[in-house]
Amino acid sequence: MGDPVSALWADVEAIRARNPLVHNITNYVVMNTTANALLAIGASPVMAHAEEEVEAMVDLAAALVVNIGTLSPHWVRAMERAMRRAAERSIPIVLDPVGAGATRYRTETVRALLRVATPAVIRGNASEIAALAGAMVRTRGVDSTIASEEALDLARALSGELDCVVCVSGQTDYVAQGDRIWTVRNGHPLMARVTGMGCTATALCGAFLAVNPDPGQATAHAMAVMGIAGELAAERAEGPGSLQMRFLDALYRLSQSDVRARLCME
């Protein structure tokens, strides 16, 4: 248990063995990508967004992923219903506030969703988390060039304010569960040239939350697996097209020795 590699690997094996159903209400751009990533790691993705069925689908799921990347009012209503139901059933929720801070509609939508239910995990980049922290903690504005230390402070503050895990991803990923902090330094710069890598990280958080009751650790594991698969893919990639393909292969083929050789998590 004290061994981080073994703890992470236990989650991967649990996902591969149980194939947890992960219900995604996510954006049009990444639906295919995130479904494929969930399948590659061993989970079972379902995408469903109609108000007529989101509650029934949540009831079947082991985790709910909500991502506002291409939102519109009909989708937001479905997100609210799904999150409320998930909270009632104690099904863990991951929220990806894509573009929070870029438009008022996105920032306000995230605030409205947070009034409906507290997610187990919020994962965003530094700008998005800063926008939420600015809105919720009222201490900072939006800034797209945020230093790592500042990102960590924001994550910690938002985690305390909302009482949920907050993950700020970037070159270094920080996961804050109150004052408990995980730092993950896996990954490769080419990943930033493939659309939806952040959304894929969020979806993987859903798979790990489905098998690990410790949301902070589950999130750190998901981020580390993202980064390690990205490193493995980048070794033989010739650009972002082949990186995307090899990333799915790497998730599928990931071995405990890959994790042991590469894990950079504190």
Added chain:
Amino acid sequence: MGDPVSALWADVEAIRARNPLVHNITNYVVMNTTANALLAIGASPVMAHAEEEVEAMVDLAAALVVNIGTLSPHWVRAMERAMRRAAERSIPIVLDPVGAGATRYRTETVRALLRVATPAVIRGNASEIAALAGAMVRTRGVDSTIASEEALDLARALSGELDCVVCVSGQTDYVAQGDRIWTVRNGHPLMARVTGMGCTATALCGAFLAVNPDPGQATAHAMAVMGIAGELAAERAEGPGSLQMRFLDALYRLSQSDVRARLCME
């Protein structure tokens, strides 16, 4: 004609020669994937879902593919209008009841669509077909771990009840046209780790229906081509990412000798 390889190959050559327009009203997850598969086999895909234009688009098409993977009321109304028009114009319809049985909304939507028009072909996995058979034939419930023989019985019963071809795909694919049965044993397990492979099979059924007036045979041919292309792709794939890429290449490069070497259809 008696030679199954020649009959299948005649369909492939007809698709490549005529580039039939296949109108898809399908789900967000697979739109790109199924459009690419249709292009790779030689058909011409079009995606259109607005009520304002689905009838006009159906009028231009050689086949209509309806897939409820990410449904919502506006899309269902468009599906109904498109199916009604296709039936009036004798344009063959393929229906993919994605997730039937998982939520009541999906099961009821499929039933509503079946009241509008009878498709030439329904293609689903065993659980989905069981859900429809349970709803229509009132003999079975939903079960995701259905034995092959049972899947065949379900397909035959539903085909008789609805008077259309029913295809249950899985490790073995069964195509039932009343009591006439095709069994296809092509394919590779890694295909199940790529999202939308079932939806792609449904889309290919549309292309084969566009050139072959025998809907049972057209469906069996489509399933065999799926499976053979999947086998060819899997030979050199390192995981689901490269399988997906190589699958499109294999569809595009498929030769009669590939079919002769691999076809496993009775």
Added chain:
Amino acid sequence: MGDPVSALWADVEAIRARNPLVHNITNYVVMNTTANALLAIGASPVMAHAEEEVEAMVDLAAALVVNIGTLSPHWVRAMERAMRRAAERSIPIVLDPVGAGATRYRTETVRALLRVATPAVIRGNASEIAALAGAMVRTRGVDSTIASEEALDLARALSGELDCVVCVSGQTDYVAQGDRIWTVRNGHPLMARVTGMGCTATALCGAFLAVNPDPGQATAHAMAVMGIAGELAAERAEGPGSLQMRFLDALYRLSQSDVRARLCME
């Protein structure tokens, strides 16, 4: 400046240096593909279609891409609002009239969008541009088998009528800015077997318009880069699946010597 290779390469370097934000309101089929192409060339894509936020997103963007590939009324209203705002802010607009001429709804939607604002560039295939020219110039109908010379005449006529750049893409691409004409003969036939290559060309036009104030030259540059990346990808592709992957790699790795060796633009 007189050297076409240097002029084109200056645009590529500007995109890579500035990472211009390109706001896309585009179709479901190609969202992932076009976002990845924009990232590969060095731009920063955002997809947003809600009426509640399109104006705020336009305000952040260096170019607006509007593509009617999978339109519906809610999306059309958002396109109108975004185009009106972009015109007010002098943000260049690229319009892709996907399927104009195929259904009345598409043709009329494009006409309505053109009444809202004049794009900097319209890019379509010969049939689509003919449909617009028929509707606007009232001289021609829709024809999917249009000879190259006729395509050029159509582009020139529509450009004069609308006072914007018109690009007709095909085996040869023509860009008309009134009587000024660019002819681009780069590309590879296999590109036509990958869905969304035309939409990707349109998206790249957005990236080039964001850094080059001459819309005709920017469009010609975008079409040449598309074609050259397609040629590079086709050299090692085994079919449309690997072409799509290698195309993104080629956009990302594109060098000035690639352009010098291959540019075929007059």
